[in-house]
Amino acid sequence: MDLDLDERTLEFRSEVRQWLAANVPERPLESFNTAKGFEQHRAWEAKLADAGYAAVAWPAEYGGREASMLEWLVFEEEYYAAGAPGRVNQNGIFMLAPTLFSHGTPEQRERVLPAMARSDVVWAQAWSEPDAGSDIASLRSTATRTEGGWLLSGQKTWSSRAAFADAAFGLFRSEPGSERHRGLIYVMFDLRAEGVQVRPIAQLDGEYGFAEIFLDGVFVPDADVIGEPGDGWRVAMTTANNERGLSLRSPGRFLASADKLVGLWHRQGDTSDTALAERVADAWIRARAYQLYTCNTVTRLSEGGDLGPESSVNKLYWSHLDVELHETALDLLGPAAELTGEAASDGGHWSAGYLFALAGPIYGGTDQIQRNIVAERLLGLPRESSANRNRSGS
Amino acid sequence: MRFALSREQRDFSSSIAAMLADSDTPAAIRAWAGGKHEPGLALWRQLAELGVTALAVPERYDGIGAGTVDLVVALEQIGYHAVPGPIAESLAAVPALLAELGETDLAASRLPALASGTSIATLKTPPAVPHALDADIAELRLCLDGDAVLEFPRPDGAPLTSIDPARRLFDVPGGNTTRLATAAAATERALLLGTLACAAQLVGAGQWLLDSSVDYAKNRVQYGKPIGQYQAVKHMLADVATELELARPLLHGAAVAVDSGTDTVRRDVSAAKVSAADAAYRAARTALQVHGAIGYTAEHATGLWLTRVRALHGAWGTQAWHRARVLGELAGTGR
Numbered sequence: 001m002d003l004d005l006d007e008r009t010l011e012f013r014s015e016v017r018q019w020l021a022a023n024v025p026e027r028p029l030e031s032f033n034t035a036k037g038f039e040q041h042r043a044w045e046a047k048l049a050d051a052g053y054a055a056v057a058w059p060a061e062y063g064g065r066e067a068s069m070l071e072w073l074v075f076e077e078e079y080y081a082a083g084a085p086g087r088v089n090q091n092g093i094f095m096l097a098p099t100l101f102s103h104g105t106p107e108q109r110e111r112v113l114p115a116m117a118r119s120d121v122v123w124a125q126a127w128s129e130p131d132a133g134s135d136i137a138s139l140r141s142t143a144t145r146t147e148g149g150w151l152l153s154g155q156k157t158w159s160s161r162a163a164f165a166d167a168a169f170g171l172f173r174s175e176p177g178s179e180r181h182r183g184l185i186y187v188m189f190d191l192r193a194e195g196v197q198v199r200p201i202a203q204l205d206g207e208y209g210f211a212e213i214f215l216d217g218v219f220v221p222d223a224d225v226i227g228e229p230g231d232g233w234r235v236a237m238t239t240a241n242n243e244r245g246l247s248l249r250s251p252g253r254f255l256a257s258a259d260k261l262v263g264l265w266h267r268q269g270d271t272s273d274t275a276l277a278e279r280v281a282d283a284w285i286r287a288r289a290y291q292l293y294t295c296n297t298v299t300r301l302s303e304g305g306d307l308g309p310e311s312s313v314n315k316l317y318w319s320h321l322d323v324e325l326h327e328t329a330l331d332l333l334g335p336a337a338e339l340t341g342e343a344a345s346d347g348g349h350w351s352a353g354y355l356f357a358l359a360g361p362i363y364g365g366t367d368q369i370q371r372n373i374v375a376e377r378l379l380g381l382p383r384e385s386s387a388n389r390n391r392s393g394s
Numbered sequence: 395m396r397f398a399l400s401r402e403q404r405d406f407s408s409s410i411a412a413m414l415a416d417s418d419t420p421a422a423i424r425a426w427a428g429g430k431h432e433p434g435l436a437l438w439r440q441l442a443e444l445g446v447t448a449l450a451v452p453e454r455y456d457g458i459g460a461g462t463v464d465l466v467v468a469l470e471q472i473g474y475h476a477v478p479g480p481i482a483e484s485l486a487a488v489p490a491l492l493a494e495l496g497e498t499d500l501a502a503s504r505l506p507a508l509a510s511g512t513s514i515a516t517l518k519t520p521p522a523v524p525h526a527l528d529a530d531i532a533e534l535r536l537c538l539d540g541d542a543v544l545e546f547p548r549p550d551g552a553p554l555t556s557i558d559p560a561r562r563l564f565d566v567p568g569g570n571t572t573r574l575a576t577a578a579a580a581t582e583r584a585l586l587l588g589t590l591a592c593a594a595q596l597v598g599a600g601q602w603l604l605d606s607s608v609d610y611a612k613n614r615v616q617y618g619k620p621i622g623q624y625q626a627v628k629h630m631l632a633d634v635a636t637e638l639e640l641a642r643p644l645l646h647g648a649a650v651a652v653d654s655g656t657d658t659v660r661r662d663v664s665a666a667k668v669s670a671a672d673a674a675y676r677a678a679r680t681a682l683q684v685h686g687a688i689g690y691t692a693e694h695a696t697g698l699w700l701t702r703v704r705a706l707h708g709a710w711g712t713q714a715w716h717r718a719r720v721l722g723e724l725a726g727t728g729r
Contacts, residue, residue: 001403001463003395003650070395262724274714281717284724285644285665292643295397303398313636368625374635375628379608382623 033207041088045119063117076252092123124162126170163200184232258287309377319360427559442511455505473598487588494580600674
């Protein structure tokens, strides 16, 4: 058992570090939940892609560099330590791409992935509906068979990035009268196609981080169906596991925040406030725990294990850690903590990050759902009732 | 990087688990509390047969000289089964102290008996460990006073009583001690290993409390269904599982740090202790809540583990002390 990085990984780390030092924009980009910031982030993603860093773990033919999971962890650590921009296309890179690798055709991979890596196409997710939140399997939007493809109708909501994105992916009911997990189809669709109407929704911070999508007979060719029609649920589970699990939230971001918090404490913390000192220490300890837990997961996966219900342990832990890190920083900053943007001493890093962190225990499966999954699948406690026996928990 | 237990380590853990699962440890704990050590010492002898008492003793003193991860794996199982006695002292801190002292005669005269399990050691190291555990049965009774290593005579009075009745604590009388050696590096290493051993036992005890609570929640029926079907119960147990899952990597990471001699070892051991104690204590409180009144009885085993966890929570350095050390060690590293 060791935590040593081999020569190759160390070289990779130093190469990434140098590139980031030379290329990360000095002034932070505007939020990607604004029209202007979105395009700034798109340009940044293209720059990353040109250097081969947009999706390091992918095969080279699609724009990746075939990094091992360990190298991916190292990349993420360096990326966030360097203060590099948030990833505007993370829905695509970390949710849709793994689904395509598992269930897509070679043609789909060749068509979709390189454009995704460069963010020529930025992806939104389209899972939730007004009456299908935690209980995704109760979704009602439909896909109706037509010549050469399907016609999508219905309404999706809470679609992250949809306000400015180019395309989306999600589940629709393709077999009329089917219930729950049966009779669903997984499709990719163009957000600018005829019959699509996107209505941006302002989030807590007033920015348009997600949107409603109204669909009225939107044509999707057969080529944009992933997996078999009717088998969409199983296909989507690949994505769900990736969202909750390792891919979307590597430890790098939390470690960078924890180091920043410790730096803030040592620079301007009130050393007589021992209660706050303990919280700062705890937040760092928890970020470190998550890093080591991930090292164990990576080892397990590289030896043929799979993610399973541990992905819910993962998500419960990091989403709370993220809130805790930011709450502690705000308490440390005192009355000035409420300031945002240019007015804030830190450029609004902590206040903006706090609002972002608050969404963590909700998206990708709420805390309550994750705890059910941990209790039932990891601990083997009995399911609540037979009516919900097929509940997936997404 | 390969950050997972090896097959050998998992097998070793299973063999200790199998041995202890076959023993009636609650009976041994209760007997120990009443001053009847024999059933507990029988467990120690079985552990010695598996090599557990020799793990931290170097080979040149008839030990195994195993890695610290191996030691932690064994101590998690010992904590899981709440084996009574001066575990952290005899299996980790004192072997580390004597092996590091550089006093070969002293080590040669004491360590082989610790390795074979024929001798048990206790250690007082104030302020983190203000009393000597089981000093009445320990052949080797040491006390750290600053950099000095002192030996003290066998106490003749009754033990101080602890919230965990199986922890028989003794005041070490002033005077009448013998100075054995002086060494700062060795005393620091003893403290690191003792703290890590305490953390390992806490993670193990927490896991037992979780497992027994899950079993109980599956079988106890109220309002016509197992209480483990209610989300209020499920969610408490899921939180315990999550905290324990994340405490374990810190524990193993600290063990790796001890062996690799990295300069972050103090930070890592303290982080492991903080996380292990918090996770185990949450497991203990939750176990009591899930079991309800039966868990609050002296007859039920839950209380043995609960009070063990409470006692170990503050042993080998308080949470506040370890958190302060983590922050102190991080000074100058933050961004």
